[in-house]
Amino acid sequence: MTMAWSGGGARMKPVDLRTAGTIACALLSVGAAVIHFAVLGEHWQEWWGYGLFFGTSAWLQLGWAAAVASRPSRATLLLGAAGNLAITALWLLTRTAGIPLGPASGETEGATFIDGLASGFELSIATGASAIALSHLERLTLRPALAAIILGTSAMAVVVLTTVSLVDASAGEGHVSTEGGGHEASEGTDGAEHEESASAEHEGNHQDAAGSGRVANLVVSGAYARESSGDEAAVYLTVSDFGAADRLLRATSVIAADVQIHENRVEGATASMQPLDGLDIPAGGNVELKPGGLHIMLLGIREPLEPGDTVPITLEFEVAGKLALEIPVRALTATEGGQP
């Protein structure tokens, strides 16, 4: 690459559009790689497969930037265009239909500035690199000053936008999951609760105040506690398994003296609750704890649970380990009755 924009404007060689475009694509690729490296950790925590994807993409984008800048062959350009188009298509899929892979399988994610930006870069590379490879842009020359302005501006744009997106992602929710009732999450956003979810994330899981979370290949969703009657309250939730079989060993909560796993049994005219010493989670299956069936029972609650409260509860699985959740409290409804 012979870019000589140092020295006086009159002595600079004209730059052809192919060269200028290639440099712009390489810059965009570096920007996309930096973003992918920045979000690698959080995706790896969710599932090693997502982590591997982001890590591989980042290194390939960095390698491609170096390759195309030093030797912009047609094959290199087309390879970059195809790769970036594939990544953009995959991103679109996760934002619309969800992908059938990993713990977030079938889930759609909210688009954030950082991944929108990475996708913008990738789409620009895909179109730019194919245009350069398939047409004869080297015949078009730019005046050196104009080329310097265009390349300087795009370099600045990549650097500034990428940096802003990283600040944005590390300061707040870089990865917003829209699973479960998203609006419920906004109900309890006081400081104490934020602290709770932050510490839960340090344990290697992902959760929000809407009663959902994940650990390893298990996703817990729709968790809530019933308004207490006496000093007891039932907890309902769904455990979805996206990998090998597991077992819920126990649950604990600082607000209850004892927490048991219960099953409702109806014998003749009487319904009774039987404590279970665990709950098998079949490989790839769903276990639903719902009114009238399986539930987790909080016993010896220190203070009454009222609708609008949130309750901390920790589930302990045999393989996946612990998952700490903040779950909402819901009113007892007429249809569900008072019986758990």
Ligand SMILES: [Cu+2]
């Ligand atoms: Cu019970």
